[in-house]
Amino acid sequence: MEEKPIVAFRNVSFSYQNEAGENVPVLEQLNLEIHPGTYVAILGHNGSGKSTMAKLMNALLLPSEGHVLVNGCDTRELPRLAEIRRTVGMVFQNPDNQIVGTTVEDDVAFGLENLGLEPREMRKRIDQALQAVQMQGYEKRQPHRLSGGQKQRIAIAGIIAMHPSVIILDEATAMLDPQGRQEVCALVRRLNREEGVTVINITHFPEEALDAHRVVVMKQGAVYMDGSPAEVFAQVERLQEAGLDVPYAVRLRHDLAKEGVVLPSLLHQEELVVELCKLLLKT
């Protein structure tokens, strides 16, 4: 039997209203199912509708047509709103906009305040969440004094503490330095692999998509490509036509092939280095 999707778009269309009051379509007849425990990367050009999809997945927006289901529950069902928001946690681009507490532990506790938990359970969840993001010992620190990567990890701790099934990152690494990006990527990879959290990583960095089980490429509000990283990145030209970048190793392999130097399929920089070394040894 097919496993039930944790998030499903069923014929979803969505339009924004522009200043003249006209409807501007963003998503058209979108169908997409995301299965529990998977790591899905979403790539796509600016304005292709990625953030709109993210907001539809936790009922910040409702579809103009069609249905978005979270764990089988329609996002239009108002009484289920709190449950939906607990199931799907969102991390946004700017870590500074996500800080709500004056200390790290207050910040992580914020979302828990409305759950009516016993103080002891609350303490436990904060401790576990800070441990999961490797920020234990920072409880009394002021979040705004932390690095970008640390702030994003605190934002993620606030979400983990709610015990979500799905974490959506909407360009959550875009404002971080390389180290901060690496920290956040390693964390979400671990949450997916070890805790079984479904991860949806919307990103402009094609390298981050290599961590995913599945890559969905959006173009003008529709799914343009959908497959494993190997399947999607095998189609370099198709991606470049859509104005999208591919991982560095994939691009270099592709450019070398055009010059007549054919390397086996590869995705990661380390694989590229190995293949280039082999080639050098042969010549």
Ligand SMILES: Nc1ncnc2c1ncn2[C@@H]1O[C@H](COP(=O)(O)OP(=O)(O)OP(=O)(O)O)[C@@H](O)[C@H]1O
């Ligand atoms: N509040 C809004 N009002 C009107 N139009 C909007 C609004 N938010 C987004 N749009 C438009 O909807 C389209 C899709 O936007 P969306 O933010 O979903 O794209 P995106 O793929 O996340 O882009 P980016 O890569 O720049 O984050 C864009 O053309 C955008 O201009």
Ligand SMILES: [Mg+2]
């Ligand atoms: Mg966006």
